[in-house]
Amino acid sequence: MDNKLKEKYVQLDKKNIWHPFTQMADWVNDEPSKPLIIDKAKGAYLYDVDGKKYIDGISSLWVNLLGHRNCLIDKAIKVQINKVSHSTFLGLTHVPAIELSEKVLNILPKNIKKIFYSDNGSTAVEIALKMAYQYWQFKKEKRTKILSLKNAYHGDTIGAVSVGGTDLFHAKFKSLLFKSYFAMSPYCYRCNFRTKDIPFPLKVKDFKNHNLQIGCKGECIKQVEEILSKHSKQIAAAIIEPLNQAASGMIIMPKGYLSEYAKLCKKYDVLLICDEVATGFGRTGKMFAVEHENVHPDFICLSKGITGGYLPLAITATTNKIYNTFLGKYEEFKTFFHGHSYTANPLACAAANAVVDILTKDNIFQKINIIIKHLEIELKGLLEHNRIGNIRQCGLMAGIEIIEDKTTGKSYNCRLKIGAKVCTKMREHGIIIRNLGDILVLFLPLIITKREISKITRAIKIELDEL
Numbered sequence: 001m002d003n004k005l006k007e008k009y010v011q012l013d014k015k016n017i018w019h020p021f022t023q024m025a026d027w028v029n030d031e032p033s034k035p036l037i038i039d040k041a042k043g044a045y046l047y048d049v050d051g052k053k054y055i056d057g058i059s060s061l062w063v064n065l066l067g068h069r070n071c072l073i074d075k076a077i078k079v080q081i082n083k084v085s086h087s088t089f090l091g092l093t094h095v096p097a098i099e100l101s102e103k104v105l106n107i108l109p110k111n112i113k114k115i116f117y118s119d120n121g122s123t124a125v126e127i128a129l130k131m132a133y134q135y136w137q138f139k140k141e142k143r144t145k146i147l148s149l150k151n152a153y154h155g156d157t158i159g160a161v162s163v164g165g166t167d168l169f170h171a172k173f174k175s176l177l178f179k180s181y182f183a184m185s186p187y188c189y190r191c192n193f194r195t196k197d198i199p200f201p202l203k204v205k206d207f208k209n210h211n212l213q214i215g216c217k218g219e220c221i222k223q224v225e226e227i228l229s230k231h232s233k234q235i236a237a238a239i240i241e242p243l244n245q246a247a248s249g250m251i252i253m254p255k256g257y258l259s260e261y262a263k264l265c266k267k268y269d270v271l272l273i274c275d276e277v278a279t280g281f282g283r284t285g286k287m288f289a290v291e292h293e294n295v296h297p298d299f300i301c302l303s304k305g306i307t308g309g310y311l312p313l314a315i316t317a318t319t320n321k322i323y324n325t326f327l328g329k330y331e332e333f334k335t336f337f338h339g340h341s342y343t344a345n346p347l348a349c350a351a352a353n354a355v356v357d358i359l360t361k362d363n364i365f366q367k368i369n370i371i372i373k374h375l376e377i378e379l380k381g382l383l384e385h386n387r388i389g390n391i392r393q394c395g396l397m398a399g400i401e402i403i404e405d406k407t408t409g410k411s412y413n414c415r416l417k418i419g420a421k422v423c424t425k426m427r428e429h430g431i432i433i434r435n436l437g438d439i440l441v442l443f444l445p446l447i448i449t450k451r452e453i454s455k456i457t458r459a460i461k462i463e464l465d466e467l
């Protein structure tokens with residue numbers, strides 16, 4: 001793009017737009033070459049207006065799944081545009097949503113029987129919370145609280161924030177939120193109860209024997225039981241991001257934690273909500289994270305990758321047990337009074353149908369798991385670096401925690417913005433990744449190649465050497 005025109009767009013952006021999760025003073029005062037203006041994309045690459053290409057190392061904020069401009073998804077949307085782009089889902093239905101419901105139910109755990117559509121991850125969570133809350137009203141039990149985990153992230157709407165455990169995002173809104181219980185996060189690297197180093201990858205086979213591996217006594221899961229044993233009669237549901245608390249810096253749960261959490265919900269008769277907004281649709285190496293530990297939740301929340309990262313769509317999927325309690329005569333008003341203008345948008349459903357078709361093709365997961373293994377090998381190669389305190393990986397998602405002092409795990413002063421600076425430097429290598437504080441996040445599309453992964457880890461090493 002011509003430099004003058006580019007500068008005009010940069011100035012207009014800075015004059016008119018307020019970007020999400022962005023300190024706008026920094027954004028506006030950045031040097032003139034920034035911000036990076038994206039023009040087009042193909043496969044795992046984004047291209048800026050000057051034609052420079054970048055590996056999309058965070059899948060455009062965790063949504064892109066099968067590459068940009070995937071020909072099958074493109075085609076499905078174009079075909080649907082020629083029919084209808086949107087019609088309401090209140091009192092009407094359409095074929096793309098009907099077909100998608102069947103396809104998604106076929107790949108979800110077998111106890112899940114009903115699909116409720118909406119349009120983003122936060123609303124998928126809100127809906128699960130509201131359904132769980134209303135379910136207990138029908139059962140004539142006053143259950144008004146939710147159990148969640150510290151470091152949880154379930155979105156930015158007020159209900160989702162109420163069950164969020166990330167103080168940086170949520171503390172300011174405290175008096176607006178409903179009260180929830182929080183058990184400690186299974187964040188082994190920063191756990192006070194740990195006495196031994198953490199192996200990578202962390203694959204503790206039996207969570208009860210956790211202490212043998214890293215010298216703790218599973219305090220995190222004990223806290224879940226403590227809360228449930230005392231308060232289960234007030235708790236409508238327990239919510240969890242299965243396997244990975246992604247937005248808090250890829251906090252990967254030790255193997256067995258998720259199934260223990262699910263078992264405790266069963267034991268204390270509390271509904272279980274698994275928020276697979278980030279982990280769903282293959283990112284963990286299986287279709288859904290719950291499959292890794294054979295967990296059958298009462299609700300599963302899906303969004304992000306569902307349309308391959310093309311269009312906003314979400315699903316809150318649940319069981320017949322929940323659905324049936326909402327049935328009744330019109331005048332009983334047991335209806336679930338919730339819906340959005342763009343619920344089950346037909347273009348988004350068409351894209352999602354194409355995504356599920358691609359994912360259910362033979363062998364795709366075999367190929368994905370070979371790539372995941374390569375990522376593991378590459379990350380292992382970084383582990384010895386004296387600026388890396390801990391590396392965590394779950395499938396194609398990884399967190400690389402930068403520290404100032406490897407022996408003590410001391411972090412850099414946040415004013416230095418080390419994580420953000422490394423990410424900016426990565427652009428010079430043709431790579432876009434994002435940081436969560438000083439944790440570098442990789443959230444790779446399923447079509448990433450071994451060469452691209454190696455390029456990313458090589459560039460990270462070069463930039464960490466510079467620190």
Ligand SMILES: Cc1ncc(COP(=O)(O)O)c(C=O)c1O
Binds near residue numbers: 278
């Ligand atoms: C686990 C999880 N739940 C919910 C959300 C919120 O999704 P959205 O940004 O689409 O509202 C996110 C977003 O990162 C997420 O990671």
